[in-house]
Amino acid sequence: MKRTTAGLVCAGSVVMVAAAFAFGQPRNNPPVDPQHSIEVAQQVPADVGRMLSRACMDCHSYETRWPWYARIAPMSLLVERDVERSRRALNFSEWTVGAGKRPGTALGALMASCVAVQSGRMPLRPYRMLHKDAHLSAAEKTAFCSWATDTATHYRRPSTVARAH
Numbered sequence: 001m002k003r004t005t006a007g008l009v010c011a012g013s014v015v016m017v018a019a020a021f022a023f024g025q026p027r028n029n030p031p032v033d034p035q036h037s038i039e040v041a042q043q044v045p046a047d048v049g050r051m052l053s054r055a056c057m058d059c060h061s062y063e064t065r066w067p068w069y070a071r072i073a074p075m076s077l078l079v080e081r082d083v084e085r086s087r088r089a090l091n092f093s094e095w096t097v098g099a100g101k102r103p104g105t106a107l108g109a110l111m112a113s114c115v116a117v118q119s120g121r122m123p124l125r126p127y128r129m130l131h132k133d134a135h136l137s138a139a140e141k142t143a144f145c146s147w148a149t150d151t152a153t154h155y156r157r158p159s160t161v162a163r164a165h
């Protein structure tokens, strides 16, 4: 009897997962306006651009490559929530109308990105574990940070720069 119940529960779960997969909607991204991207406002060297695509853009942009498990509950809910929160925190697809609009915010976002990458807080650990190509070498982190800090200085107000010299 017990075994039958376990078998039924097991078969039930398989059916439910299959159903969730079959009926789960593929996720869509909002349209990307190339005029809003960070590349319009700042120079992004090819290696930094590639690193951003590999390790950040699935969450911090409208160019999310949704994984297959984003169609299955409850993973779909977790992935969706993460992407929503990340885009709200920082969206590279909306740079010129978001963080990049105000010098203080832009500077803060770039410096925070450097710190997050150096400390290993970003990309988030579960994502890193599922995406081997999101692993960043020490050299890549250094290259990213030197670009980010350099770019951040472009957002310093002239008076601040003058005082610093």
Ligand code: HEC
Binding pocket: 052, 055, 056, 057, 058, 059, 060, 082, 083, 085, 086, 089, 090, 109, 112, 113, 114, 116, 117, 122, 123, 124, 127
């Ligand atoms: C799997 C999704 C995911 C990836 C990939 C990811 N982030 Fe995040 N990021 C988040 C979430 C969620 C938040 C907001 C909540 C938080 O701070 O934990 C966030 C917040 C941030 C913030 C806001 C300030 C802070 O430190 O909390 C910065 C800056 C940031 N991420 C930079 C990056 C950079 C740079 C990369 C790529 C190297 C990256 N993130 C990759 C999910 C992600």
